Each structure stands twice: as structure tokens, then as C-alpha cells.
Amino acid sequence: MNIPVEKNKIYEMTIDALGSNGEGIGRIDGFTVFVEGALPGEKIRVLIVKVKKNYGYGKLMETLEVSPERREPVCPVAKQCGGCQLQHLSYEAELAYKTKEVQDDLERIAGIKGVEVKPALGMADPWRYRNKAQFPVGQGKNDCAIGFYAKRSHRIVDTDRCFLQNECNDEIIGIVRQFLNEFQIPLYDEEKHKGLVRHILTRIGRNSGEIMVCIVVNGKKLPNSDRLVERLKKVEGVVSIVLNVNKEKTNVILGKKVITLWGKDTITDSIDGIEFEISPLSFYQVNPVQTEVLYGKAVELSDLKGDETVLDLYCGIGTISLFFARKAKRVFGVEIVPEAIADAKKNAERNGITNAEFAVGAAEEVIPRLYEEEGITADIVVVDPPRKGCDEKLLETILQISPEKIVYVSCNPATWARDLVVLKEGGYEVKEVQPVDQFPHSVHVEVVSLLQKRDM
Ligand SMILES: C[S@@+](CC[C@H](N)C(=O)[O-])C[C@H]1O[C@@H](n2cnc3c(N)ncnc32)[C@H](O)[C@@H]1O
Incomplete structure (x- = not known):
């Protein structure tokens, strides 16, 4: 194909869609160009910065016609x-984009x-919703840099607040920053693998309202850690200050x-x-408001009558398990992190x-193993795997167990759709698909879906 654009030249184009990383996508004489920061419906002037065989990348130079969905x-x-990819888009349009992403994956990947x-x-x-923050620390121009990684890199963008994080972080980060500078604590250099924090x-x-701070x-x-503790424990809500060793x-x-x-080794919360x-090492959903919506939907889709056996696979600290246990006969949860299972057992007891x-x-x-050795059975299997999706061997065993329903919760619709192919071929039909926005202003989307065994 004759490539109709040249690197370092400026063109006019119209954006048709948003890509999976939130970038605008349009065509110049049929040739696809990705432009970060541009929105569907916008007419723009674009500088072509990279040309590949079938597509190119452009830099947004000027917006000639602005989308009504654009926001400051x-x-x-x-x-x-690199944390938020969609702050320049209205929240309504963001939700519509996320719905479409899931629909596209369902059709294109799962067929x-x-x-x-x-x-x-x-x-x-949709602001200040996260219950977990992870701020990288490194050397700034003069003092320490604490903030977030820049897009596609590990360069730290130094900032004293994040509008997705709880307000308590603003004060905590201020205290830690002051401590690190005052006591000249060595800061970590990722490339050289040197430095401490x-x-x-x-x-x-x-x-x-309980807060854990983990350095x-x-x-x-951590040298002078008693001085840091003295300061941090005065922050309202802080009940646990821990050090994590990662060498x-x-x-x-x-x-x-x-x-x-x-203070305590763990914090508590309720949903x-x-x-x-x-525990610090256990997975816990990051958006507590939407987690309640997500789990509520998973229970609703299961339509529990009270006599069901449920398998909750990738169960974390047993959150979904305990939601289901209130309405089912028996729940069995499996999880790879030992600390999370210790939490899950305590949580059931508590x-x-x-x-x-x-x-x-x-x-x-x-x-x-349980299927082969003990002939484990289930009426409902819930899976909530990490981003890479379910292991194939697990999917095969689920098909052998042959539950009436499978509830698939996923934070990555692409691997979810890939796994649906296996479940569909194994005799399951997708009955309902509900995206839940756990991550406003980012491109990430969570989905909960119900699959039912087809009558053979
Ligand atoms: C997306 S989280 C879901 C946790 C839980 N369902 C919840 O809502 O909090 C995925 C969980 O799978 C666990 N995990 C990762 N690989 C696993 C595997 N191969 N087998 C079992 N659990 C695994 C992780 O440690 C994590 O707790």
C-alpha cells in the first residue's frame, strides 16, 4: 500500500473513535493514525511522528473543531x-466508551x-474514590520526588496530590516527604538498584476509616523510623505503620x-x-463504592436459592465468597497468596x-486435583482472575465440573473474551454482561458476566 503520510509533516484529520489506551483514532486517506489527547468527532491538525507499515502516530497540534464531550x-x-487517560473526556462519554470496549471484545475476540x-x-x-495508593519515590531535582510514573515510563512526576486518592494521602505524603528530606534518607534509583526508599x-x-501506611x-x-512513626500516628485514622522489605x-x-x-498488622473495612x-500483601478491590455494586451484581446474576455449592476461584481475602455464603449452602474459595487465605479464614470467623x-x-x-481425587462438584463457579485471565487447565476442569452457572468477573475484558471462547465451545451461553466502572478516568474497566449451561 502506498503510505499517504510522511513523518514530520502536518495534516488535517477527523477523529472517529477512541482506542484501547484512550488515544484518538482517525484516518488520513484511509491510513490509520493514532493521536493521544484527541477525541471522536474532533477535527484536528496533526504532526506525524512515527510511520509504520499499516498505521502511524501523530501529535495533536491544534483542535480545529472541539468535541462537546471535551472537559478541562x-x-x-x-x-x-500515566494514571488517568480520560480526564479530558466527560464522564458520561467515558462510560459509553467503556461499554463499547466490552461490546467490541465480546464480538471481535469471543466471536x-x-x-x-x-x-x-x-x-x-467519580473522584477521590481509591482506597489504595502506591507512590513511587526517587531523587528529584533538589529533594525527593514522590508522585506517579509518567506515561509509558518510570520517570516520577512529582506531585503532592492525586484526585483519585483519598484526601488523607495529601497529609501523609507531605509528612513522609518532609521526613525523607530532613533526615537525608537515600532514595531508590531503579536503574542502578541503589538507595533505600x-x-x-x-x-x-x-x-x-482505618489507615495503613507502608514504606x-x-x-x-529505615533510619530514624521512630521519628516518622511519631509524626504519622498523629494523622487521624492511621492505625498501622509498616515497613515492607523489597530488595x-x-x-x-x-x-x-x-x-x-x-500499631496493628492489618486494617479492617466492611462492604x-x-x-x-x-493484610498489606492481600488483594482488595480499590474502589469500595463500586465493589459493593460489582459483588451485588454477581450475587444477583447467580439468583441463589439457598441450596447451592459455590466455588469462588481467585478469591483474595474471601470477599466474594462471604457475599455468596450469606445466600448459598456452601462456598469454597481458592487463592494463591497465603496471607490472603489467612485473612479469608479470619474474615469468615469474624x-x-x-x-x-x-x-x-x-x-x-x-x-x-480436587476434581480427580474427590470428585468436587459445584452449582455455581465464580472466577475473578488477575489481568492475564484464567489458566486453560482451570477452564477445562470447570467444564468437567459442569456447573449450572459460571459468573466471570474480570478486570481485563480482552482476556475475559478470550476465555469465553473456551467456555462457549464447552457448552455455555453468555446470558448477561454488565460492565462496572471501578476505575473512573482511566481506560480500565471491570465486567461481571453470567454464563449458563446450554441444554444439550
Ligand atoms: C482480581 S483479584 C480478585 C480477588 C477477589 N475475588 C476480590 O474481589 O477481592 C485476583 C486474585 O487472584 C489471585 N491469584 C493470582 N493467580 C492465581 C492463581 N493462579 N490461582 C489462584 N489465585 C490466584 C491474586 O492473588 C488475587 O488475589
């Missing part, structure tokens, strides 16, 4: 920071037509060892009246729930 970002560093994805359920107030992680229980260090100790040269934020510097204890059991291990190993 609330955050002053929204353009640089399922004729199932209409329900409109994404959004938040009434790597990340600051906070978690807040939305309903309990991630490339070492065993690996890795992108993974947390290491395996946690040392409590002050819809169920209390949860959460809430007086006696019909939920848990096992540690990879779901793709535990479930096939």
Missing part, C-alpha cells in the same frame, strides 16, 4: 501522569454476536517481608455489612460465617 482535566498533571452489553454502571461522584503505599478502609524499602531498616530488582512493588513499626481484615472454606494454592492446580 481537574488534575494539573493529568497530561504527564459472540447478539448479546447486548448493559451500559456501564458509573459513580455518582522505593514506594509509599497507603490503604484506607472506607467504612472503618517499601530496599533494605532491612529485588523488579517492577513488583511489594516484597514478601512485612515488619510492623507501630455491605461484612467486615474484612486486610462475621460468624460457618459455610465458607478456603484453600491456598494455584486454582489451576487445586481444582483439577
Whole structure:
């Protein structure tokens, strides 16, 4: 094909759609060009910066016709920071985009037509919603830099607040920043794998108000940590201050060892009246308001009558398990992180729930083994895997177990759609698909779906 654009030249074009990273997509004489920051319906002037065989990338130079959905970002560093990709879009249009993304994946990847994805359920107030913050720490121009990674890089954008995080972080980050500068604590350099303080992680229980502050260090100790503790424990809600030891040269934020510097080892929170204890190493959904919506929808889709056995695979600290246990006969949860399973067991006990059991291990190993050795059965299987989706061996075993219903919860519609292909070929029909916006202003979308065994 004759490529109709040249690098370093300026063209006019119209944007037709948003891509999976929130970038505008349009065509110049039939040739696809991706333009960050441009919105559908906009007419723009674009500088071509990269040309590939079948597509190119452009830099937005001027917006000639502005989309009515364009908004001024609330955050002053929204353009640089890699956290939010859609602050320049109205929230209504963002929800419509997310619904369409799920519909496209369902049709293109799973090859399922004729199932209409329900409109994404959004938040009434889509700001300051996160209960977990992970701020990278490094050397700034003069003092320490604490903030977020810039788009597609690990350069730290130094900032003192994030509009997705709880307000308590503004004060906590201020205190840690002051401490690191005052005591000249060595700051981590990712490239050289040198320096001490790597990340600051906070978690807040939305309903309990309890806050955990975790300092991630490339070492065993934090010098003058008693001074930091003195200051942090005065922040309203702080009940736990911990050190996490991560000496690996890795992108993974947390290491395996946690040392409590002050207060409790865990924090508690509740969702819809169920209390949860959460360790620093355990997964816990980051948007508590929408988690209640998500779990409520998963229970609703299951239409429990009270006599069901439910498998909750990739169960974390047993949150979905305990939601289901209130309405089912028995729930069995499986999760790979031992600390999370320890939390799950305590959580069942704490809430007086006696019909939920848990096992540690990879779901793709535990479930096939229990199926072969004990002939494990289930009426409903719930899966909520990490972004990479379900292991194939697990999907095969689920098909052998042959539950009446499968509830698939996913934070990555692309791998969800890939797994649906296997379940569809194995005799399941997609009955309902409901996106839930767990991550406003980012391109990420969560989906909960119901699959029913087809009558053979
Ligand atoms: C998206 S989270 C869902 C957790 C839980 N359902 C919730 O809503 O809080 C995925 C969970 O799967 C766990 N996990 C990852 N790989 C796993 C595997 N192979 N087998 C079992 N659990 C796994 C992670 O540790 C994490 O807790």
C-alpha cells in the first residue's frame, strides 16, 4: 500500500473513535493514525511522528473543531501522569466508551454476536474514590520526588496530590516527604538498584476509616523510623505503620517481608455489612463504592436459592465468597497468596460465617486435583482472575465440573473474551454482561458476566 503520510509533516484529520489506551483514532486517506489527547468527532491538525507499515502516530497540534464531550482535566498533571487517560473526556462519554470496549471484545475476540452489553454502571461522584495508593519515590531535582510514573515510563512526576486518592494521602505524603528530606534518607534509583526508599503505599478502609501506611524499602531498616512513626500516628485514622522489605530488582512493588513499626498488622473495612481484615500483601478491590455494586451484581446474576455449592476461584481475602455464603449452602474459595487465605479464614470467623472454606494454592492446580481425587462438584463457579485471565487447565476442569452457572468477573475484558471462547465451545451461553466502572478516568474497566449451561 502506498503510505499517504510522511513523518514530520502536518495534516488535517477527523477523529472517529477512541482506542484501547484512550488515544484518538482517525484516518488520513484511509491510513490509520493514532493521536493521544484527541477525541471522536474532533477535527484536528496533526504532526506525524512515527510511520509504520499499516498505521502511524501523530501529535495533536491544534483542535480545529472541539468535541462537546471535551472537559478541562481537574488534575494539573493529568497530561504527564500515566494514571488517568480520560480526564479530558466527560464522564458520561467515558462510560459509553467503556461499554463499547466490552461490546467490541465480546464480538471481535469471543466471536459472540447478539448479546447486548448493559451500559456501564458509573459513580455518582467519580473522584477521590481509591482506597489504595502506591507512590513511587526517587531523587528529584533538589529533594525527593514522590508522585506517579509518567506515561509509558518510570520517570516520577512529582506531585503532592492525586484526585483519585483519598484526601488523607495529601497529609501523609507531605509528612513522609518532609521526613525523607530532613533526615537525608537515600532514595531508590531503579536503574542502578541503589538507595533505600522505593514506594509509599497507603490503604484506607472506607467504612472503618482505618489507615495503613507502608514504606517499601530496599533494605532491612529505615533510619530514624521512630521519628516518622511519631509524626504519622498523629494523622487521624492511621492505625498501622509498616515497613515492607523489597530488595529485588523488579517492577513488583511489594516484597514478601512485612515488619510492623507501630500499631496493628492489618486494617479492617466492611462492604455491605461484612467486615474484612486486610493484610498489606492481600488483594482488595480499590474502589469500595463500586465493589459493593460489582459483588451485588454477581450475587444477583447467580439468583441463589439457598441450596447451592459455590466455588469462588481467585478469591483474595474471601470477599466474594462471604457475599455468596450469606445466600448459598456452601462456598469454597481458592487463592494463591497465603496471607490472603489467612485473612479469608479470619474474615469468615469474624462475621460468624460457618459455610465458607478456603484453600491456598494455584486454582489451576487445586481444582483439577480436587476434581480427580474427590470428585468436587459445584452449582455455581465464580472466577475473578488477575489481568492475564484464567489458566486453560482451570477452564477445562470447570467444564468437567459442569456447573449450572459460571459468573466471570474480570478486570481485563480482552482476556475475559478470550476465555469465553473456551467456555462457549464447552457448552455455555453468555446470558448477561454488565460492565462496572471501578476505575473512573482511566481506560480500565471491570465486567461481571453470567454464563449458563446450554441444554444439550
Ligand atoms: C482480581 S483479584 C480478585 C480477588 C477477589 N475475588 C476480590 O474481589 O477481592 C485476583 C486474585 O487472584 C489471585 N491469584 C493470582 N493467580 C492465581 C492463581 N493462579 N490461582 C489462584 N489465585 C490466584 C491474586 O492473588 C488475587 O488475589
